[in-house]
Amino acid sequence: MTEAQRLNIGDTPPAFTLPNDQGSTTSLSDFAGQQVLVYFYPKANTPGCTKEACDFRDSLSQLNDLGIKVIGISPDPVAKLIKFREDHELNFPLLSDEDKSVMTAWGAFGEKKNYGKIVQGVIRSTFVINADGTVGMAKYNVRATGHVERLLREFNAA
Template identity: 55%
Template sequence: MSERLNPGDTAPAFTLPDADGKPVSLADHHGRKVIVYFYPAALTPGCTKQACDFTDNLALLTGAGYDVIGVSPDKPDKLAKFRDQENLKVTLVADPDKKVLEAYGAYGEKKLYGKTVTGVIRSTVVVDENGAVERALYNVKATGHVAKIIKDLGL
């Protein structure tokens, strides 16, 4: 089980391919706050709802100085299909080897329909302008989560 992050920790650096195969690095966003959210699978109902919620609120978030990056173990071609099918505006990146998911504590044992399984733990980490963890939320719900983040951030 990977270690969970806490406020004040340095956010693990990463460079992952986006839906078009172009590299996206956390370092590219230095000087802006970043909401990095981790979800189990593109094109599934809960993950679609969450990605659409982030897209619907992207103008508010970016206007307040936050960039949004969604991370899943899907490959870039599946992310491109997800983006195009749902008209998503958030940056989606692929982590098929799950190294970044593990580094952020977003991969490990979880309960799914009463069974313990190993997989992606739906999580959101807010990283400040200097690369430090501002907040780390684990086992979040897909529905209503974006509204809660906006409220918690005072936006």
């Protein structure tokens, strides 16, 4: 299995500007000077992705209190992201990376194991970008259930 190029702590992540669920675009540079958590997920309105998104929604005030903004990115078209946001009252930006170029550049798309088979797909991943624009946390192949709770424990322990 070939490994996708991965980001490491201290790296400068690839810049992006993507369409969002509000009818405009969101860029990584919009968060310059702030901490931002960028998470990549495979597909809106599937059980795991819904659980993870709702956990971020329910924990957003705690994350914001720590000075962390949240962005979710998937390969879904904008119309599907709008429905996902509305269905689950999501309170953070959802971005569309339909050609998977940003996911690929961040190491969040490539070969992975799915039910024992090697397939190409979205690698559920989470990154924290520090206020100075460098990667402060990079987690690949995360499990949707309990992920946000684990992140909060790590942030509060730091």
